[in-house]
Amino acid sequence: MGxxxxxxxxxxxxxxxxxxxxxxxxxxxxxxxxxxxxYNPIERCWGILELHWNGAKLIDSESMLKWASxxxxxxxxxxxxxxxxxxxxxxxxxxxxxxxxxxxxxxxxKLKKWDILILPA
Numbered sequence: 273m274g275x276x277x278x279x280x281x282x283x284x285x286x287x288x289x290x291x292x293x294x295x296x297x298x299x300x301x302x303x304x305x306x307x308x309x310x311y312n313p314i315e316r317c318w319g320i321l322e323l324h325w326n327g328a329k330l331i332d333s334e335s336m337l338k339w340a341s342x343x344x345x346x347x348x349x350x351x352x353x354x355x356x357x358x359x360x361x362x363x364x365x366x367x368x369x370x371x372x373x374x375x376x377x378x379x380x381x382k383l384k385k386w387d388i389l390i391l392p393a
Contacts, residue, residue: 282364282365282369282370282373283363283364283365285373285377286365286369286373288301288390289373289376289377289390292390292391292392293392293393295392296392297392298389298390298391298392299389299390300387300388300389300390301387301388301389301390302386302387303385303386303387304386317345317350320343320345321340321343321345324339324342324343325339333354337352337354340352376390376391376393377389377390378390378391
């Protein structure tokens with residue numbers, strides 16, 4: 273697992289702080305450390321989806337959507353939609369802007385990247 277699953281993503285942290293201030297409620301971010309996907313329900317769902325596909329060739333988005341929508345997890349079919357939005361990669365805050373963000377984060381001293389509390393301004 274890379275930095276996308278820990279508390280070091282600058283744009284995400286900026287937006288979650290803005291959201292926290294908007295709703296005026298504290299937000300606690302708890303991330304699963306690397307190699308702990310067995311505790312993450314989303315990862316378990318992906319595993320079930322891989323078993324459901326059973327090596328089928330997903331040659332286009334239509335076949336992929338059909339397979340994904342036909343799986344069940346805990347007796348429920350997922351809602352499946354194709355997103356065509358293109359996200360920019362590599363955009364991060366400069367060091368000075370990130371210092372302001374970091375000042376708002378209360379990081380657990382034992383789990384700095386994995387347990388973050390954000391209080392509204």
